[in-house]
Structures are given as structure tokens and as C-alpha cells.
Amino acid sequence: MYIVSGEEMRQVDRFAIEQIGLGGFTLMENAGSSCSRAIERQLKKNNRIAVVSGGGNNGGDGFVIARYLAEAGFDATLEVIAPRMKIHGEAYEHLLVYERAGRAARFYETDSEAVEQAIAGADVIIDAMLGTGVTGELKPPYKEIAALINRSRALVFAVDLPSGVPSAEAADIQAGVRADRTYMLAARKMNASLPGYRSFYGTIVPVDIGIPELAYVSAKADRRIWLDEQKALRHLPHRDPDAHKGQSGRAAIIGGSMNMSGAVMMAAEACVRAGAGRTTAVIPDDTLSAAAPQLKEAMYLPLPSESGEFARSAWGKVPEAVHADGVAVGPGLGRNVTNDIFPLINQLDIPIVIDADALLDLASDLEQLKIISRTSPVILTPHPGEMAVLTGLSIEEVQAGRFSLSAKFAKTYGVYLVLKGRETIITGPDGRQWVNSTGNAGLAKGGTGDVLTGMILAFLLQYEDPAEAVFMAVYLHGLTADYLAERADQISINASDISHELGTVICQLKQKCNEAGRTIDIRD
Numbered sequence: 001m002y003i004v005s006g007e008e009m010r011q012v013d014r015f016a017i018e019q020i021g022l023g024g025f026t027l028m029e030n031a032g033s034s035c036s037r038a039i040e041r042q043l044k045k046n047n048r049i050a051v052v053s054g055g056g057n058n059g060g061d062g063f064v065i066a067r068y069l070a071e072a073g074f075d076a077t078l079e080v081i082a083p084r085m086k087i088h089g090e091a092y093e094h095l096l097v098y099e100r101a102g103r104a105a106r107f108y109e110t111d112s113e114a115v116e117q118a119i120a121g122a123d124v125i126i127d128a129m130l131g132t133g134v135t136g137e138l139k140p141p142y143k144e145i146a147a148l149i150n151r152s153r154a155l156v157f158a159v160d161l162p163s164g165v166p167s168a169e170a171a172d173i174q175a176g177v178r179a180d181r182t183y184m185l186a187a188r189k190m191n192a193s194l195p196g197y198r199s200f201y202g203t204i205v206p207v208d209i210g211i212p213e214l215a216y217v218s219a220k221a222d223r224r225i226w227l228d229e230q231k232a233l234r235h236l237p238h239r240d241p242d243a244h245k246g247q248s249g250r251a252a253i254i255g256g257s258m259n260m261s262g263a264v265m266m267a268a269e270a271c272v273r274a275g276a277g278r279t280t281a282v283i284p285d286d287t288l289s290a291a292a293p294q295l296k297e298a299m300y301l302p303l304p305s306e307s308g309e310f311a312r313s314a315w316g317k318v319p320e321a322v323h324a325d326g327v328a329v330g331p332g333l334g335r336n337v338t339n340d341i342f343p344l345i346n347q348l349d350i351p352i353v354i355d356a357d358a359l360l361d362l363a364s365d366l367e368q369l370k371i372i373s374r375t376s377p378v379i380l381t382p383h384p385g386e387m388a389v390l391t392g393l394s395i396e397e398v399q400a401g402r403f404s405l406s407a408k409f410a411k412t413y414g415v416y417l418v419l420k421g422r423e424t425i426i427t428g429p430d431g432r433q434w435v436n437s438t439g440n441a442g443l444a445k446g447g448t449g450d451v452l453t454g455m456i457l458a459f460l461l462q463y464e465d466p467a468e469a470v471f472m473a474v475y476l477h478g479l480t481a482d483y484l485a486e487r488a489d490q491i492s493i494n495a496s497d498i499s500h501e502l503g504t505v506i507c508q509l510k511q512k513c514n515e516a517g518r519t520i521d522i523r524d
């Protein structure tokens with residue numbers, strides 16, 4: 001599913017209407033009929049339903065929904081907050097259709113008390129006041145109606161967006177309707193993936209309204225999310241039956257320190273479990289006896305250490321000492337001795353994943369990334385705090401602008417950026433973005449990032465397209481956490497459990513998709 005800003009959605013709609021010839025009236029009919037069909041599944045026959053509409057096109061969707069629900073025999077009333085005189089275009093035409101079909105809308109302008117009573121007394125409220133067209137803070141009476149809806153005990157279903165939630169990425173969070181479910185039309189709105197807004201939406205239910213793919217291509221909205229496990233099937237790691245270990249790639253993971261030998265070993269284990277042919281842990285030599293017993297499958301390359309971390313002199317030796325097809329650096333490095341990671345990027349033209357403490361060291365060398373010439377990808381995997389250091393912004397600023405900031409950063413420095421979070425965003429150096437839909441709060445625990453780094457590195461060695469490798473690592477990392485959370489509570493998920501269960505999850509995914517008859521949507 002595409003992810004768009006409010007402005008991009010308007011461009012998509014315009015293209016569908018003006019260039020393709022799908023009329024706005026038809027799109028509204030599609031939106032309303034598809035929504036009402038999806039909403040009906042959540043309703044009981046005796047529910048009192050208040051469809052609360054504004055005067056723009058979001059309100060127009062509400063007129064259509066109210067008609068369908070009434071025709072299906074539900075006790076649904078239409079409460080219109082906008083004055084009749086302010087309703088125009090397709091929305092007005094659909095209001096007329098509703099009335100000509102023998103139904104009467106109630107207007108707040110003339111019957112405010114009855115409207116408020118209908119809202120207060122409803123079992124289900126359908127919020128079709130405002131969608132992508134909202135600007136600024138909610139004005140009266142929308143603000144008061146939103147507060148009334150939020151106070152009610154009814155189930156609240158929003159159409160497209162909860163009313164009042166702004167569609168621009170970095171806008172302040174305003175008071176808005178808090179929905180239990182949001183029936184999201186055509187494409188996912190960008191702010192539904194941003195931490196500040198996500199909680200307004202409740203469960204997000206995508207609703208197709210028949211806009212052709214070309215309309216999105218024309219708007220250059222190259223951001224996507226997979227909400228469907230079957231999409232993953234075509235991208236699962238695949239091993240050639242004749243493969244030998246040399247073909248699955250040699251991985252080197254550089255990290256560890258006296259106090260954090262576990263981090264580099266968790267990354268190494270994940271790398272082994274995710275299919276790398278050979279995995280070498282490059283560690284400070286005085287941590288060898290602590291690290292080595294942790295993983296039998298790894299090889300070790302100990303380098304000079306100082307105060308339990310890599311000695312500064314060790315970094316100059318790394319490019320020559322490491323014989324690998326891909327390298328990851330960062331897990332458990334520690335911050336007492338400055339890590340000199342830039343020679344790795346400059347001298348090793350193999351895929352490189354930069355994570356954890358190594359990102360903080362890279363922050364001072366960022367400008368050099370622009371001038372070096374490499375053919376192999378550089379992948380940065382910051383959490384919001386590390387991204388704040390990389391960009392010189394606050395964590396709040398990073399979180400409010402996750403999409404645009406990631407795109408600008410990845411394009412400026414020519415890197416793949418994995419900005420972690422509830423919905424991790426992966427951005428390619430060309431600005432294309434993928435949002436991950438898997439994972440849960442159980443991942444908010446030390447070590448899960450190290451495991452992800454190991455998985456990304458292993459997949460980079462097995463996939464031709466780095467974007468696909470990175471995305472699949474993030475996707476399967478989250479999916480395995482979801483699998484674990486189904487069996488034991490989220491709080492008990494251990495990072496290494498993800499490595500241990502990865503194979504089971506891939507296997508289950510293959511089985512599920514086979515059972516479903518491989519109905520794969522090619523638009524992913």
C-alpha cells in the first residue's frame with residue numbers, strides 16, 4: 001500500500017479524476033460504499049449509529065456511508081455539522097442523493113441540541129467531519145463536537161483520518177477525534193506512521209476505492225507499507241540446492257568491549273542464523289575469552305585492545321585484516337576510546353552496516369561520505385536518539401519529521417537509512433521509502449538492534465538488491481517478535497530468541513502463503 005502526505009493524496013485524486021476520468025462523484029461513491037461494507041462487519045443490528053459529517057469531501061463520504069447503512073437496515077442517522085449553504089460539489093450531490101432516497105439529514109446549524117443528543121446517545125459514531133483537508137487547529141463547532149465524541153462511550157470509527165489530525169508531517173499535534181478504528185481510504189496517510197499521531201487512529205483498516213496505480217506514479221509518492229504477509233513470500237531468502245558455504249557470503253562483525261561482549265555475539269549469532277556462509281567476530285583481544293564461548297559457529301579475529309575496547313591503533317589494521325564480503329560495525333563497541341571507523345568505509349568497498357556506537361563516531365565524519373567513491377552500499381541503522389546525533393536535531397524533531405528527514409539524509413549522503421521505531425522507515429539513496437508493519441513493544445529491549453544488524457548483514461550477502469535485503473531483514477525481525485509475542489508476553493522477548501525462531505517464522509510464512517493459494521498482489 002502506498003503512503004502519502006495529504007498534498008500527495010490530493011495530487012493522486014486530481015490525476016484519477018482529470019487524467020484518468022474517474023469522476024469525483026464515483027470515487028466518493030466507491031469510498032462510501034467500500035467503507036460501509038467494512039464497517040458493517042463491526043456492527044450489531046440494534047446499534048444506534050450516528051454518522052457525523054462535515055461539509056467537505058470527507059463529509060461527502062459520510063453522506064454515502066449513512067445511505068448504505070440505512071439501506072442495509074441499520075438504525076443510522078446523519079448528523080451534519082457544516083451549514084447546508086457551505087456544502088458544495090460532489091459532497092452536495094451525495095447529500096441530495098441521500099435525501100432523494102427518502103432520508104432526512106439533521107443539521108447542527110438548525111438543530112444543535114438534537115445533534116448533540118444523537119452523538120451522546122450513540123453506540124457507534126462514524127466520524128466523517130474532516131479528512132485530509134483540515135488546516136490548523138479545529139474551529140468551533142468541530143472542536144466541541146470532537147470533544148463530545150471523545151467523551152462518549154461509543155465505538156468511534158473514523159473515515160480516512162480522525163477529524164482534526166493534520167495531514168502535514170511536521171505540524172503540531174492538535175486536539176482531534178480519538179478513533180477506535182480508522183477506515184483509511186486508498187492510501188495510508190503519512191502521519192499514521194508517526195509516533196505523535198499514531199494513537200489517534202486506533203486500528204487502521206485499509207479501504208480500496210479504485211484509484212489506479214498510475215495516479216500514484218504520477219504523484220511520485222514512492223513510499224510503501226506491506227500489510228499482507230503474502231507480499232513477503234516473493235522476497236524470502238532462497239538457497240540454491242547446490243550452494244556451498246562460500247556462496248552464502250563471508251560476514252565480519254566488528255564490535256564488543258569488556259562490558260559488552262554479548263552485543264557483538266548476538267549480532268554474530270543472528271548473522272549465522274540468517275544464513276551467512278561464514279561469520280567472523282572481530283573483537284578486542286582482551287574480550288576473546290568472554291566472547292568465544294558464546295557462539296561455536298563463529299570464527300574470531302582479535303585485534304589490539306585498550307581499557308577493554310579496541311585500541312585506536314586497531315582501526316588502521318581492520319581493512320587489511322578483514323577478509324569478508326560484507327561487514328557490520330558497532331554492536332557493543334563502547335565509548336571510552338574513540339573509534340576510527342571512517343577508514344572502513346573508505347577502504348573496504350563491500351556492503352557495510354553501521355550501527356550503535358559506530359554511528360556516533362561517524363557523526364563527525366559525515367561530510368566525507370559525500371566525497372568518497374564506493375560502489376557497495378552503506379547502511380546506517382539509527383534509533384531516534386542516534387539519528388538526533390547524526391543530524392544535530394532533537395529527538396522530538398527527528399520523530400516529527402521521520403519521513404522527510406530520512407529522505408533528505410539518505411539522498412544527501414548516498415546511504416540506506418534504517419530509522420528504527422514502532423514503524424521503522426527504510427530509505428534508499430534515491431529517496432524511495434518502505435515502512436515496516438511488523439514488530440511490537442517487546443522489541444524495546446537491549447540487544448534487539450544487534451540482532452537486526454546481524455540479520456541485515458547476512459541478507460546483504462544473499463540478495464542482489466540491498467533495499468530488498470534491508471527491508472526483508474527488518475520485516476522478518478519484527479515478524480519473529482510478533483510470533484514470540486503470541487506465545488509468551490512481549491515483556492519476556494529476548495533478543496537472541498529472535499535469532500533462534502527466525503527459521504521457524506520463515507517456514508511458517510511459506511506454509512501460510514502456500515495454503516492461501518499464493519494469491520500474491522503484484523503491487524507491493
Ligand SMILES: NC(=O)C1=CN([C@@H]2O[C@H](COP(=O)(O)OP(=O)(O)OC[C@H]3O[C@@H](n4cnc5c(N)ncnc54)[C@H](O)[C@@H]3O)[C@@H](O)[C@H]2O)[C@@H](O)CC1
Nearest residue numbers: 013027028056057058130131132133134135137138139160
Ligand atoms: N476525489 C477526492 O478528492 C476524494 C476525497 N475523498 C475524501 O475527501 C477528503 C478530503 O476532502 P476535502 O479536501 O474536501 O477536505 P475535508 O473534507 O477533509 O475538509 C475540508 C473542510 O474542512 C473545513 N476545515 C478545514 N480546516 C478546518 C478546521 N481547522 N476546523 C474546522 N473546519 C475545517 C473546510 O472549511 C472544509 O469545509 C478525504 O480525506 C477523503 O475522506 C474521498 O471522497 C474519495 C475521493
Ligand SMILES: [K+]
Nearest residue numbers: 127130161163
Ligand atoms: K474523519
